[in-house]
Amino acid sequence: MNKLYEVIIKEYGYDEPVFTKELKKRIDMSDEALRQNVKRLSDIGDLIKVKNGIYYLPRASNILKKPRVNIDKVIRRRYIKPIDKNVIGYISGTNFANQLGLTSQTASVPTIVTNEAGRLEYEVTFGKKVVKLKKPRIKINDQNYKLLQVLDLLNDYDRVSEIPLEKGSSLIKKYLQNSNITISELNQHLKKYPRKTLENVIEMELYNELA
Structure with missing residues (x-):
């Protein structure tokens, strides 16, 4: 089994948001190796991309149904x-x-105040969901x-x-x-x-x- 896949199952489980930014801290792997492994898992459908830097592992029984992780x-x-x-x-x-x-x-557009906001106020989109971020x-x-x-x-x-x-x-x-x-x-x-x-x-x- 792919080493990265094992780490994701252990640390996150199925149908849970997986952030590549967090993965870097949870696995002993170079940035390039991490990118290659993420792409490899994504190409074969074992890892589903939600947005740049955000993925999830679908349950095997649900792959054909194209499941989606809970955006909220x-x-x-x-x-x-x-x-x-x-x-x-x-x-x-x-x-x-x-x-x-x-x-x-x-x-309809919820507001989240967060340390992660890079600007005073702006909107981000996840699929069809729009969120306003504030510093x-x-x-x-x-x-x-x-x-x-x-x-x-x-x-x-x-x-x-x-x-x-x-x-x-x-x-x-x-x-x-x-x-x-x-x-x-x-x-x-x-x-x-x-x-x-x-x-x-x-x-x-x-x-x-x-x-």
Whole structure:
């Protein structure tokens, strides 16, 4: 069995997003050898290309049916939570407000704030799915992503929420439960946001929750 194929099965499994960028760190192989092996597996159908640098192993019984990897999973692994790594991004905008129950609306083009964004704001396409990427105000990690997600929400609250902040604040506070956010951290992060974000933080009495 091909050495690269064995590594992919062991580390990822079938129908899971496989990023060549990650593979370089998981296998002792030169860049050229990796490219040749990826091409060889792709040519014989053992490895299916989703997009440049992104592949997956189809289950043998499904090859003739031309299966497709879950695109949402590809996007999550690429921009939000890579396998075996820290959080690097989060859903923002209307779709996050919808997750919290603040609106019944959803955006056809979801917004993801991610450390992987190379520019301030732009769109990428995966098959037929379009995603808007935004650069974070502060580098995202496991500890701060929920706070940054909420601060982004509060900055755009009037635009993305269907209910007033007075009623929506309880849903936001519930989301932040067990996040271990300190007042000091909140103040540090707020320095990167417009004044209206601070005003909404004060209105929803978030400081009282952290005191």
